[in-house]
Each structure stands twice: as structure tokens, then as C-alpha cells.
């Protein structure tokens with residue numbers, strides 16, 4: 716019976732599977748970095764205090780992209796193109812979740828409503844990132860090189876999640892509560908379906924690289940679908956709750972140095 720841990724062990728042990736895993740992760744992080752960098756540049760004057768935090772958020776995501784690329788380099792591997800069906804960030808953007816890339820490429824300043832949209836989208840996707848990294852920490856415990864990289868990313872993702880909660884609570888108190896609730900729910904509903912589809916696509920690509928029998932692939936797809944049903948029936952609520960984090964002002968420090 717395959718478990719998440721044994722599946723990831725198979726992926727880490729196979730060069731082509733590991734290359735695809737790190738390439739998908741690096742690409743998603745880099746896209747997140749670009750989005751946040753643009754948002755930081757376009758913050759409206761009323762929300763200027765947020766600009767350094769959004770810039771820091773973007774710098775962290777860029778750093779995560781470099782960390783995954785460094786893991787590839789250490790094994791003597793080059794990144795491969797990301798199959799479009801596994802591109803979580805692009806699929807969210809295409810579904811209209813978060814701010815459109817056309818909007819971010821323009822030079823026009825964002826509105827306060829755009830900032831709410833950005834933070835609500837991030838609240839949902841950072842929950843996912845935080846949970847995924849916590850799971851990966853467990854799966855990589857006996858692989859020190861990968862574990863060190865995942866630990867660094869995991870700490871950042873927890874900070875991003877704390878920051879989104881704190882800033883959304885501030886904006887909710889300032890009168891945006893209703894739109895925040897609505898945006899969070901819409902983002903969560905779209906995200907859980909896209910996460911399911913992307914997970915199935917990633918596992919289908921891994922299955923063909925690793926030569927999995929049909930029954931094993933079918934079992935994994937059924938597991939992913941079952942998790943989606945859990946999220947659809949109420950698990951999604953954990954992605955939209957707002958709680959003041961224990962760690963306040965988690966993104967107040969300087970941007971990370973380009974060490975990798």
C-alpha cells in the first residue's frame with residue numbers, strides 16, 4: 716500500500732522524477748516571487764506600510780525558487796520545462812483567483828480592493844504551502860540535504876501565513892470584512908479544485924516516469940479525490956479562518972540575501 720512518504724521516497728530516489736518535482740516547485744516559487752514583486756511596486760499610497768512586507772514576501776518566494784534549483788544542481792541536474800497541467804500558479808491565475816498578470820504587468824497603481832484580493836489569495840495559497848512544507852519536512856527527515864532546504868522554506872511559509880492573517884484582520888477591522896470573507900471563500904473553493912487537478916497531473920507524470928502499474932496510479936488518484944471531497948465538505952474552512960498569529964509582523968525583517 717503506497718503512502719505519501721513512500722511515494723516521495725520513490726520520487727527523491729529517481730533522477731528524472733526528482734528533476735520534475737524540483738522544476739515544478741522552483742517554477743511555482745519564482746512565479747510567486749514575480750507576482751509579489753510587482754504587487755510591492757504597485758501598492759497604493761494608502762497602504763504604503765505594506766510595500767516592504769510584500770517585497771519581502773516576494774524575495775522569500777524567489778529564494779525558495781533558488782533553493783529548489785540548488786537542490787537540482789547539487790545532483791548535477793538541470794531543470795526541465797513544467798508541464799502546463801502541473802502549473803498550479805498559472806492555473807489559479809487563469810481561474811481568475813488573485814490579481815491578473817495583465818494587471819500586474821501594467822504600471823497603474825493597485826486599489827485597496829486589489830490589496831484585499833492579493834491578501835485573500837495569499838491567505839489560501841500560503842495555507843497550502845505551509846501544510847505541504849510541513850509534510851515534506853516529515854518525508855525528508857532522513858535526507859539531511861533536502862531536509863535543511865525544506866526546513867528553511869517551511870519556516871518562511873509559516874511566516875507568510877501569519878502575515879496574511881494579521882493583515883487581513885487589520886483590513887477587516889477597517890471595514891472590509893464582508894469582501895474579505897467573500898474573496899477568501901471564492902479563492903478557497905477554486906484552489907481546492909485546482910490543487911486536486913494539479914496533484915493528479917503531477918502524479919500522472921510521476922507514474923509514467925517511475926513506471927507505476929495502472930492499479931497504483933488509480934489508487935493514488937482516488938486518494939487525491941477523497942482528499943478533495945474532505946476539503947469540499949468542510950476542510951476548506953481551515954483555509955479561510957482568520958486568527959491573530961502568535962508571531963506578529965512576521966515579514967518585518969530585511970529581505971534574504973542571495974546566497975544560493
Ligand SMILES: [Fe+2]
Nearest residue numbers: 744776779844
Ligand atoms: Fe514559497
Ligand SMILES: [Fe+2]
Nearest residue numbers: 841844872875
Ligand atoms: Fe509563501
